[in-house]
Amino acid sequence: MAPKKAKKKAEGANSNVFSMFDQSQIQEFKEAFTIMDQNRDGFIDKEDLRDTFAALGRVNVKNEELEEMIKESSGPINFTVFLTMFGEKLKGTDPEESILNAFKIFDPEGKGVLRKDYIQEMLMTQAERFSQEEIDQMFAAFPPDVTGNLDYKNLVHIITHGEEKDQE
Numbered sequence: 001m002a003p004k005k006a007k008k009k010a011e012g013a014n015s016n017v018f019s020m021f022d023q024s025q026i027q028e029f030k031e032a033f034t035i036m037d038q039n040r041d042g043f044i045d046k047e048d049l050r051d052t053f054a055a056l057g058r059v060n061v062k063n064e065e066l067e068e069m070i071k072e073s074s075g076p077i078n079f080t081v082f083l084t085m086f087g088e089k090l091k092g093t094d095p096e097e098s099i100l101n102a103f104k105i106f107d108p109e110g111k112g113v114l115r116k117d118y119i120q121e122m123l124m125t126q127a128e129r130f131s132q133e134e135i136d137q138m139f140a141a142f143p144p145d146v147t148g149n150l151d152y153k154n155l156v157h158i159i160t161h162g163e164e165k166d167q168e
Contacts, residue, residue, distance in 0.1 A: 017087045038052065043077055045070070058108070072085060096160040099156045112151065113149035114152055
């Protein structure tokens with residue numbers, strides 16, 4: 001009898017994660033989960049992660065890296081586990097850091113800049129695609145430097161603080 005109670009308690013603990021987010025956020029996480037669940041079996045596994053990285057243009061992801069990501073979960077990653085993992089990651093997370101980490105995915109060398117043409121291609125061909133008008137608006141508000149690079153660290157600072165970072 002005791003093991004059943006323990007199991008119910010664990011399931012209940014997971015369901016509390018839904019109270020951490022509003023309905024629109026949960027819907028966005030569901031969309032992200034669906035995009036990542038490449039084989040549509042209701043779980044994200046190592047192959048789903050590999051396919052997701054490939055769709056983002058990163059094809060040489062090491063098995064060890066994928067295994068480390070999968071190990072962050074206590075078991076198979078269904079939507080509730082996925083949401084719980086994000087809830088734990090986002091608790092106390094600085095929005096600036098979250099946005100910066102999203103850009104860092106496209107900058108494996110850690111240069112702090114992305115080529116204008118590369119970021120434009122990614123934004124127009126992946127996930128929720130930007131229109132040409134949205135791209136033009138973004139580059140008008142945050143123009144790349146003379147060499148065609150977008151300083152995403154400064155961009156993130158402006159997005160989160162509303163002002164340019166002091167140049168050091």
